[in-house]
Amino acid sequence: xxxxxxxxxxxxxxxxxxxxxxxxxxxxxxxxxxxxxxxxxxxxxxxxxxxxxxxxxxxxxxxxxxxxx
Amino acid sequence: xxxxxxxxxxxxxxxxxxxxxxxxxxxxxxxxxxxxxxxxxxxxxxxxxxxxxxxxxxxxxxxxxxxxxxxxxxxxxxxxxxxxxxxxxxxxxxxxxxxxxxxxxxxxxxxxxxxxxxxxxxxxxxxxxxxxxxxxxxxxxxxxxxxxxxxxxxxxxxxxxxxxxxxxxxxxxxxxxxxxxxxxxxxxxxxxxxxxxxxxxxxxxxxxxxxxxxxxxxxxxxxxxxxxxxxxxxxxxxxxxxxxxxxxxxxxxxxxxxxxxx
Numbered sequence: 001x002x003x004x005x006x007x008x009x010x011x012x013x014x015x016x017x018x019x020x021x022x023x024x025x026x027x028x029x030x031x032x033x034x035x036x037x038x039x040x041x042x043x044x045x046x047x048x049x050x051x052x053x054x055x056x057x058x059x060x061x062x063x064x065x066x067x068x069x
Numbered sequence: 070x071x072x073x074x075x076x077x078x079x080x081x082x083x084x085x086x087x088x089x090x091x092x093x094x095x096x097x098x099x100x101x102x103x104x105x106x107x108x109x110x111x112x113x114x115x116x117x118x119x120x121x122x123x124x125x126x127x128x129x130x131x132x133x134x135x136x137x138x139x140x141x142x143x144x145x146x147x148x149x150x151x152x153x154x155x156x157x158x159x160x161x162x163x164x165x166x167x168x169x170x171x172x173x174x175x176x177x178x179x180x181x182x183x184x185x186x187x188x189x190x191x192x193x194x195x196x197x198x199x200x201x202x203x204x205x206x207x208x209x210x211x212x213x214x215x216x217x218x219x220x221x222x223x224x225x226x227x228x229x230x231x232x233x234x235x236x237x238x239x240x241x242x243x244x245x246x247x248x249x250x251x252x253x254x255x256x257x258x259x260x261x262x263x264x265x266x267x268x269x270x271x272x273x274x275x276x277x278x279x280x281x282x283x284x285x286x287x288x289x290x291x292x293x294x295x296x297x298x299x300x301x302x303x304x305x306x307x308x309x310x311x312x313x314x315x316x317x318x319x320x321x322x323x324x325x326x327x328x329x330x331x
Contacts, residue, residue: 008125009122009123009125010122011125011126028125028128029128030123031132033168034132034134034167034168035123035167036120036163036164036165036166036167037166038163041159043162043163043166046166061122061163062122062123062125063120063121063122063123063163063167064120064121064123064132064133064134064167065118065119065120065132065133065134065144065146065164065167066095066118066119066120066121066133067094067095067096067097067098067101067104067118067119067133068094068095068096068117068118068119068121068147068149069094069095069096069097069117069119069147069149069234069235069261069283069284
């Protein structure tokens with residue numbers, strides 16, 4: 001299977017072409033109920049990550065709450 | 070009964086009722102456990118939180134939600150670090166996605182050194198957020214005209230600064246704060262710049278509905294004691310305000326009766 005490069009939170013990651021976003025999140029150990037996810041600047045419905053296949057140069061942002069004033 | 074009126078005296082923001090009028094920030098603490106403990110001492114029911122990237126290289130890093138239960142404490146996502154409307158909107162839409170948060174704090178800064186708000190961007194963003202169904206608490210200048218414009222743009226709470234963020238200078242313009250309080254139906258919450266507990270008392274005595282404190286507690290030598298001091302100071306100030314202070318006179322006025330002097 002062809003490998004592609006994507007960016008997750010600003011870092012380059014290599015994944016299999018057309019692999020699912022849900023698999024990536026699982027590998028990264030992301031607690032879905034505590035985060036929000038953007039794919040190429042569009043917010044993703046967290047329930048639908050299994051329907052999303054990753055493409056070359058995709059930019060993913062995974063954010064959560066941290067301490068702040 | 071006077072005692073009953075104290076218990077009924079709630080802070081109401083966007084129709085939600087809170088007993089505590091002290092909101093605390095969760096930044097600048099040495100650890101998450103220190104932060105959680107300080108919140109307990111403060112009695113705060115609302116805490117501000119920031120939206121940032123998850124650290125994907127350290128999977129076991131502790132999460133804020135593991136220390137501060139969002140079911141017990143109301144998270145108030147903020148836009149700290151945003152310098153334009155676009156970034157603020159992106160941040161808050163993400164915050165809402167994390168778990169349905171609609172009550173948010175908007176803060177669009179205009180200058181990296183004094184951290185004063187960019188009111189033009191702030192006004193624009195408030196309007197968009199209100200249309201999208203957010204309940205917007207807005208960090209702003211101590212400018213009565215801008216505060217009025219925010220109210221007209223759909224803000225749910227006005228949050229004028231006491232002084233620059235993190236400066237500890239206390240309330241610089243009491244008159245403006247009083248004018249802002251007097252002219253609006255919205256809750257007015259002093260945000261930023263408080264240095265010590267008495268600053269919070271003054272804010273409450275000016276008629277403000279609450280205060281937001283972060284640095285003054287987090288960076289105090291004894292954060293837990295300072296959290297408690299702020300809790301008491303807010304209560305004292307509110308009670309003092311509700312009690313109706315005496316008027317000021319130039320000359321003295323004896324406390325003991327003149328009649329019957331020997």
